[in-house]
Amino acid sequence: MAKSYDVIIVGAGMVGSLSAILLANSSLRVALIDKHNGDYTLSTPPAYDARVSAISSQSKALLQAANVWNNLPEGRVETYDNIVVWDGLGSGYIDFNAGFAAMPELGDLVENAVLSQQLMTQIQTHSSIDLYLDNGLASYELSESGATAELLSGERIESQVLVAADGAASKLRSENGFSTVEWDYGHTAIAATIEIDQTHNHTAWQSFGEEGVLAFLPLPEVDNRHFVSIVWCVPPEEAKSLTTLSDEAFCQRLHYAINKRFEVLSITRSRQAIPLRQRHAKEYVQSGIALIGDAAHTIHPLAGQGANLGFADVQALVEVLSKAHKRGESLGNSRVLRRYQRVRMLDNISMAAGMEGFKRLFTTQQPLLVQLRNTGMKAFNCQLSLKKKMIARAAGVRKVRTSPLTSA
Numbered sequence: 001m002a003k004s005y006d007v008i009i010v011g012a013g014m015v016g017s018l019s020a021i022l023l024a025n026s027s028l029r030v031a032l033i034d035k036h037n038g039d040y041t042l043s044t045p046p047a048y049d050a051r052v053s054a055i056s057s058q059s060k061a062l063l064q065a066a067n068v069w070n071n072l073p074e075g076r077v078e079t080y081d082n083i084v085v086w087d088g089l090g091s092g093y094i095d096f097n098a099g100f101a102a103m104p105e106l107g108d109l110v111e112n113a114v115l116s117q118q119l120m121t122q123i124q125t126h127s128s129i130d131l132y133l134d135n136g137l138a139s140y141e142l143s144e145s146g147a148t149a150e151l152l153s154g155e156r157i158e159s160q161v162l163v164a165a166d167g168a169a170s171k172l173r174s175e176n177g178f179s180t181v182e183w184d185y186g187h188t189a190i191a192a193t194i195e196i197d198q199t200h201n202h203t204a205w206q207s208f209g210e211e212g213v214l215a216f217l218p219l220p221e222v223d224n225r226h227f228v229s230i231v232w233c234v235p236p237e238e239a240k241s242l243t244t245l246s247d248e249a250f251c252q253r254l255h256y257a258i259n260k261r262f263e264v265l266s267i268t269r270s271r272q273a274i275p276l277r278q279r280h281a282k283e284y285v286q287s288g289i290a291l292i293g294d295a296a297h298t299i300h301p302l303a304g305q306g307a308n309l310g311f312a313d314v315q316a317l318v319e320v321l322s323k324a325h326k327r328g329e330s331l332g333n334s335r336v337l338r339r340y341q342r343v344r345m346l347d348n349i350s351m352a353a354g355m356e357g358f359k360r361l362f363t364t365q366q367p368l369l370v371q372l373r374n375t376g377m378k379a380f381n382c383q384l385s386l387k388k389k390m391i392a393r394a395a396g397v398r399k400v401r402t403s404p405l406t407s408a
Contacts, residue, residue, distance in 0.1 A: 002156040005031045005130070006331060007321065008147055009163045010137060010172060012036060014053070014112065015293030015310040016165030017119035021066040022314065024128035026322035031157050032123065033132040040117035043269070045075065046222045049111035050191040050269045052229040054080075054204075054217065054304035056107050059311040068118050076114045078220045081105045082203040092378050100388055109204075109217050109229070132157075142176070142288030146332045160331035161321070162289045168279065170295035176286060182279035185300055187212075188239035189276055190232040193219065193269035194254070196262045199226050204304075211257035212238065215304070227268065230254070231301055233276065243273050276300055280352055284345060285337035292317055297348045309348055316343040 007023055009016050012034035020032045043049055055063070063069035081098040083106060098106050123129050132151055140149035140162065147162040164172035173180070200218035207214045212234035219227040232254070234242065242250060250271070251264040258264075279298045284291045293310035320340040321331050329336050 002148060002158040003031075003130075005029045005157060005159040006325065007031070007161055007163060008033065008149060008157060008159040009165055010034075011165035011167060011293075011295070012038065012120070012123075012131075012133070013165060013167065013293070014116055014119060014307065015314055016163070017116065017123055018062065018066055018068075018311060019163060019165060019292065019314045019317065020129050021068070021119070021122055021126060022062070022318045023321065024126050025066070026318060026325070028128070028322065028325055030129045031132060031159065032129055033135055033137065033151065035136050036133065038120050038124075038131065038133045040113050040120065042073075042111075042113055042117060045220065046193070046195065046225060046227050046268045048193045048219050048227060048229065048269060049113040050193055050229070050272045051112040052109050052191075052217055052219070053112055053115065053307040054107050054109055056305075056308045057105075058315075059308050060108060062311055062315055063115075066119070066122060068115070068122050071122070072110065072114060072118050075220050075222075076111060078109045078202070078218050079105045080107060080109060080202050080204050080218050082201070083206070084203060085206045085208075087208055087373060092373060092375070096390065100384060106204075109219065142286070142332070144287045144333055145330060147288050161337070162332075163317070164289060164291045164295045165293050166295055168277070168294040168298045170291065172289065173281060173291055173295050176289060178286070178291065179282045180279050181282065182277060185233075185276040185278055186235060187233040187276045187300070188236045189274040189301060190234070190239055190242055190271055191230065191274060192232075192267055192271045193227060193229050194251070194267050195265040196226050196228060197265055198262050200228055205258075205261075207258055209257070209259075211253070214254075214257055215301070216258070217304070232257070233301070236275070239273050243271055278352060280349065284341040285334060287334045287337075288332040290317060290337050290340060296344075297352065299352045305351060309351060312347065313340075313344050316340050 006028040008031045009020050010033050012032050016032065020030045024030050060069055083096040085094045098104060123131060136152045138150045138152050140147055142162060146158060146160040148158040150156050164170055166172055199221065202218055204218060205216040212232060215231040217229040219229055221227065242253065245253065247267045250267065254264045277298060278300065281291055281296045284296050292313040296313065297309065299306060317340045320336065324331055324336045
């Protein structure tokens with residue numbers, strides 16, 4: 001006999017795990033399935049994890065509602081209140097400071113492994129969530145009335161709806177024929193943690209130049225030593241060259257790439273190379289199934305909004321499903337699930353389009369366009385009202401509807 005749930009979630013990454021907690025807080029029974037064993041072994045600072053996420057105020061509020069944020073380990077979160085974007089091919093720059101918008105901060109930076117571990121810790125204490133780790137779907141069927149599945153372990157489960165949170169290479173998306181619009185960005189992102197010779201002053205930097213697109217994200221300081229996470233986006237062939245360099249040679253290239261603004265002392269975490277691809281599902285839902293997070297959309301990491309878009313999906317889906325559950329509606333009904341799609345699709349498309357335009361503008365090296373770009377950056381930097389709007393957008397400053405996301 002199949003064990004019955006309200007929701008089955010496939011994928012216990014940050015998006016899937018947060019969904020499970022907030023749905024359970026809304027009095028829904030949840031099955032969370034993942035091929036991973038749920039063990040996140042954390043490195044010891046200053047060897048911070050190479051993968052770091054920028055968390056907006058809206059995302060932070062969701063993590064607080066899930067009782068996750070306030071339980072993160074001390075010394076593993078860094079607040080940033082300033083972003084400086086400069087053109088490596090000219091003198092143009094834009095300075096985004098939280099003070100411009102009368103905000104205490106722009107956001108927080110936290111290692112993905114740290115956040116994932118605390119999400120899993122919270123899940124394991126929740127009586128309304130059953131974990132199926134080191135597991136997966138052997139087979140399943142979907143309909144308006146819900147989902148039935150047999151796990152690789154042989155167990156049978158059923159629910160009103162199946163949520164695909166299984167990442168950018170989503171098997172559930174492809175198996176169910178969701179059409180996508182996608183293309184390669186022609187970039188590979190190299191992620192690493194480095195030590196620099198001076199304080200970062202709670203500032204994130206982003207540079208565009210001959211050496212590619214380069215982001216420096218501040219990390220907590222340890223014993224008066226200064227650390228940042230880098231995301232260096234370059235063409236694939238250049239990425240192969242950079243990943244084969246010795247640590248010393250890599251630091252020298254990095255020092256040049258940032259126009260010698262500070263000295264790169266060492267690499268404290270091994271380099272990771274991540275191919276970048278834009279992808280957006282034409283539909284997020286079908287009868288009995290909904291896509292969220294990277295399973296529905298991926299964008300260039302230029303503005304660090306990937307995790308925040310996924311968490312915004314979580315908020316919308318939880319609100320739609322919890323309200324439908326209270327009204328006695330079938331959660332897998334396509335009419336119910338399309339409410340979630342309507343809330344999220346336009347926002348995700350607009351962000352993807354904005355990042356594509358941003359990439360094309362700032363990766364060109366044509367002299368005339370570079371000159372126009374620098375002139376435009378200098379002019380924009382003087383427009384306080386426009387900067388306020390962009391700061392609010394990037395920080396996720398909007399009313400966060402906490403009900404029904406608060407703990408039961």
